[in-house]
Amino acid sequence: MHDPSHRAYWRANLALIARCLGLWFLASFGGGILFREALDAFTVLGVPAGFWFAQQGAIWVFLAVLAYYGWASHRLDQKFDVDDD
Amino acid sequence: MTLQTLTYLVVGASFALYIAIALRTRAASTGDFYVAGGGVHPIANGMATAADWMSAASFISMAGLIAFLGYDGSVYLMGWTGGYVLLALLLAPYLRKFGKFTVPDFIGDRYDSSAARLVAVLCLIFVSFTYVAGQMRGVGIVFSRFLEVDLGVGLVIGMAIVFFYAVLGGMKGITYTQVAQYCVLITAYTVPAIFIALQVTGTPVPQLAFGATLPGESITVLEKLDGVVTELGFRAYTDGAKSTLDVFCVTAALMAGTAGLPHVIVRFFTVPKVSDARRSAFWALAFIAVLYTTAPAVGALARLNLHATLQPGPMTEPAGSLAYAERPGWMKTWEATGLLRFEDKNGDGRIQYYGDANPAFAAQAEAYGWAGNELTVDPDILVLANPEIAQLPDWVIALIAAGGIAAALSTAAGLLLVISSAVSHDLLRRTFVPELTDKQELRAGRLAAAGAILLAGYLGYNPPGFVAQVVAFAFGLAAASLFPALLLGIFSLRMNAAGAISGMLTGLLFTLGYIVAFKGVFMAPLFPNTADAWLLGISPEGIGALGMVLNFAVAFTVSAFTAPPSPATRALVENLRIPRGAGDAKAH
Numbered sequence: 174m175h176d177p178s179h180r181a182y183w184r185a186n187l188a189l190i191a192r193c194l195g196l197w198f199l200a201s202f203g204g205g206i207l208f209r210e211a212l213d214a215f216t217v218l219g220v221p222a223g224f225w226f227a228q229q230g231a232i233w234v235f236l237a238v239l240a241y242y243g244w245a246s247h248r249l250d251q252k253f254d255v256d257d258d
Numbered sequence: 259m260t261l262q263t264l265t266y267l268v269v270g271a272s273f274a275l276y277i278a279i280a281l282r283t284r285a286a287s288t289g290d291f292y293v294a295g296g297g298v299h300p301i302a303n304g305m306a307t308a309a310d311w312m313s314a315a316s317f318i319s320m321a322g323l324i325a326f327l328g329y330d331g332s333v334y335l336m337g338w339t340g341g342y343v344l345l346a347l348l349l350a351p352y353l354r355k356f357g358k359f360t361v362p363d364f365i366g367d368r369y370d371s372s373a374a375r376l377v378a379v380l381c382l383i384f385v386s387f388t389y390v391a392g393q394m395r396g397v398g399i400v401f402s403r404f405l406e407v408d409l410g411v412g413l414v415i416g417m418a419i420v421f422f423y424a425v426l427g428g429m430k431g432i433t434y435t436q437v438a439q440y441c442v443l444i445t446a447y448t449v450p451a452i453f454i455a456l457q458v459t460g461t462p463v464p465q466l467a468f469g470a471t472l473p474g475e476s477i478t479v480l481e482k483l484d485g486v487v488t489e490l491g492f493r494a495y496t497d498g499a500k501s502t503l504d505v506f507c508v509t510a511a512l513m514a515g516t517a518g519l520p521h522v523i524v525r526f527f528t529v530p531k532v533s534d535a536r537r538s539a540f541w542a543l544a545f546i547a548v549l550y551t552t553a554p555a556v557g558a559l560a561r562l563n564l565h566a567t568l569q570p571g572p573m574t575e576p577a578g579s580l581a582y583a584e585r586p587g588w589m590k591t592w593e594a595t596g597l598l599r600f601e602d603k604n605g606d607g608r609i610q611y612y613g614d615a616n617p618a619f620a621a622q623a624e625a626y627g628w629a630g631n632e633l634t635v636d637p638d639i640l641v642l643a644n645p646e647i648a649q650l651p652d653w654v655i656a657l658i659a660a661g662g663i664a665a666a667l668s669t670a671a672g673l674l675l676v677i678s679s680a681v682s683h684d685l686l687r688r689t690f691v692p693e694l695t696d697k698q699e700l701r702a703g704r705l706a707a708a709g710a711i712l713l714a715g716y717l718g719y720n721p722p723g724f725v726a727q728v729v730a731f732a733f734g735l736a737a738a739s740l741f742p743a744l745l746l747g748i749f750s751l752r753m754n755a756a757g758a759i760s761g762m763l764t765g766l767l768f769t770l771g772y773i774v775a776f777k778g779v780f781m782a783p784l785f786p787n788t789a790d791a792w793l794l795g796i797s798p799e800g801i802g803a804l805g806m807v808l809n810f811a812v813a814f815t816v817s818a819f820t821a822p823p824s825p826a827t828r829a830l831v832e833n834l835r836i837p838r839g840a841g842d843a844k845a846h
Contacts, residue, residue, distance in 0.1 A: 219469025227332035228554040239540040
């Protein structure tokens with residue numbers, strides 16, 4: 174990346190991806206697998222929370238992550254003037 | 259009207275719809291054939307992606323597996339949807355910017371190496387055929403049960419339909435056919451789920467019925483289910499038998515595998531812009547989530563209904579178990595397919611269905627006069643039998659048949675297209691016969707698709723195991739071979755051909771070797787398939803995660819000791835990181 178603004182764009186883009194992957198990991202590997210037993214002490218919509226994350230919640234979080242990514246990445250493209258519109 | 263006639267009618271009508279769409283959208287150029295000319299709206303593309311990606315495994319097998327596995331079934335839910343997130347965040351926008359037709363194209367160009375392209379084609383063909391075999395088994399199950407034809411006849415019908423719209427229509431035909439198939443399969447899945455949710459809990463939304471309190475009782479669906487199954491000696495529904503590490507690895511392998519599946523990646527080449535690729539990924543996951551959040555509810559409610567049917571009275575009384583002579587019609591028809599089996603071990607003419615592998619329950623079972631579990635239920639039949647178990651109207655049962663066929667055919671068509679483009683485009687035009695014209699390439703592609711359909715049909719006639727299991731292996735192979743090469747191609751400027759090739763080969767051979775050693779494909783397994791024998795306690799389904807780690811490790815080590823990629827390759831990578839300037843997907 175010889176163009177400094179492109180380099181800054183790529184760094185900001187990597188930071189955005191890292192935030193999204195953090196949420197992705199927390200909801201699935203975190204809530205549904207690693208912390209499942211601790212979370213099962215609570216319930217969500219009548220289902221033990223860890224079990225709910227594994228079979229329902231993780232999927233809803235994934236969807237929210239992609240909605241956020243779609244919005245935030247477009248804003249990033251515009252800020253660095255690299256958008257494709 | 260009989261159920262048989264109704265099923266023919268509903269399935270026939272859905273086929274007519276697909277063929278009509280294929281005829282209207284016939285491919286005229288290689289661009290249309292491979293990537294639908296790059297001009298499909300993100301929502302339509304999202305719907306087509308959802309149909310492409312939700313296979314027979316998702317539709318037919320998944321809820322059944324969850325019903326019998328309980329918590330352990332979560333790996334499929336999280337793995338397949340979570341992989342979508344990886345694909346959308348890490349691969350889709352960049353591959354769309356790159357703008358070529360196929361996955362081997364990207365790997366060949368990025369690593370500037372025909373050898374890398376060939377290895378990618380090899381991985382792709384392994385992955386796609388493993389996956390297609392699972393689809394064809396799904397088609398076979400649906401045909402043999404609902405159309406009550408011989409499995410072979412059913413397969414030939416299915417193959418002819420796929421040939422018609424995949425081979426003539428290409429990607430353009432497939433995309434619009436898949437939009438229709440999504441509508442058929444999601445209706446077929448949710449309508450019975452809503453009926454059953456209403457019946458059992460009084461709540462029409464399956465996602466809420468999952469945790470609802472049972473009417474007239476003070477406990478929830480899952481509490482009731484845990485009670486019912488543990489009373490019969492089974493493991494509690496909300497408990498898992500797999501170790502945490504194995505659950506982690508299987509989920510990781512399924513996730514990376516989803517992201518590395520060539521027929522899903524190629525979907526992102528069909529939208530006009532990079533930002534559309536991101537939007538399309540969101541829509542695809544939204545359409546997928548409708549089925550995936552319904553499936554756990556279907557699984558739990560079906561399991562509850564199954565036990566209520568088989569053990570209508572208390573276990574302490576012999577008459578509490580269902581008498582074989584009074585079994586409902588759906589059991590008789592499934593017995594005919596061999597996917598449901600009854601063996602009267604204690605000779606009392608009644609069906610005892612319980613967890614006979616549980617030593618803590620053995621004394622109790624003996625006191626009841628039970629001599630072992632007498633019913634074997636193939637998990638693959640649960641979703642299809644579900645409306646019959648719940649005694650829903652015949653048209654709902656016919657709808658399920660059409661939905662199952664739609665799910666299997668849409669995925670099979672997408673895969674066949676990927677196989678045919680790998681042969682005609684990557685092998686012939688880009689590697690061995692560069693002087694091929696567009697028209698000849700199109701013809702070679704259609705020929706390759708026809709050959710692939712015949713092989714897939716053969717695999718469907720001699721099916722290798724459970725649908726979802728076979729499919730899980732395809733994901734493991736994709737995770738260990740293609741995913742790291744794609745990821746490093748975008749995110750590492752230093753990765754070179756030697757690193758990528760040795761990584762892919764290591765991942766593929768290690769994972770394939772492990773699966774063959776424990777599961778035995780075309781040979782007897784070398785080791786018993788038990789947790790004690792597994793490496794670090796990781797099952798063959800989850801070994802792709804370890805294969806992926808090996809792939810990364812080998813790729814980094816080898817590339818560190820070999821020359822860095824050329825300035826032209828660096829420029830290519832830097833270019834695909836910037837969204838602006840994505841044209842239509844091109845051949846070269």
